[in-house]
Amino acid sequence: MNAETAPLVVVDAANTVGSVPDGWWRDRHGATERLRDGLAALAGTGLPERADVPEWARLPPLDIVLVVEGAARKVAAVPGVRVEAAPGSGDDLIAALAADRPPERHCLVVTADRELRRRVTAHGAVVAGPRSVRA
DSSP states (O other), X not given: OOTTTSOEEEEEHHHHHTXXXXXXXXXXXXXXXXXXXXXXXXXXXXXXXXTTSOGXXXXXXXXXXXXXXXXXXXXXXXXXXXXXEOSSOHHHHHHHHHHHSOTTSOEEEEOOOHHHHHHHHTTTOEEEOGGGTOO
16 A cells, blocks of 8 residues: 555644644644654554544554644655645645545544534545544
């Protein structure tokens, strides 16, 4: 299985970073790098077992995409995690990634944003909350 056929896991960086009040607002870039590094570890193991994480997302390989915007736009990719800088709204890019994949390819979007959840499930994606990728 390659990156184009592996299940797609799209992570809303701003929403996921903001889900934990750990001082991220003082260094959004650094907080996003820490999230990215945690995701890189999950790329090789799969996501943890949780009620909102489908079985197919618990097994590697995964194609993990971290969507960044604003102050985190310059966060670099690392092995196991692609980083996509949204040219405008991060939500619009996430919805486009969910919509533009082949329909047979599994897609999990990690966000707590209700409107974004509605948008991506309309394209057949499954959603999970930020805790699914945060230790």
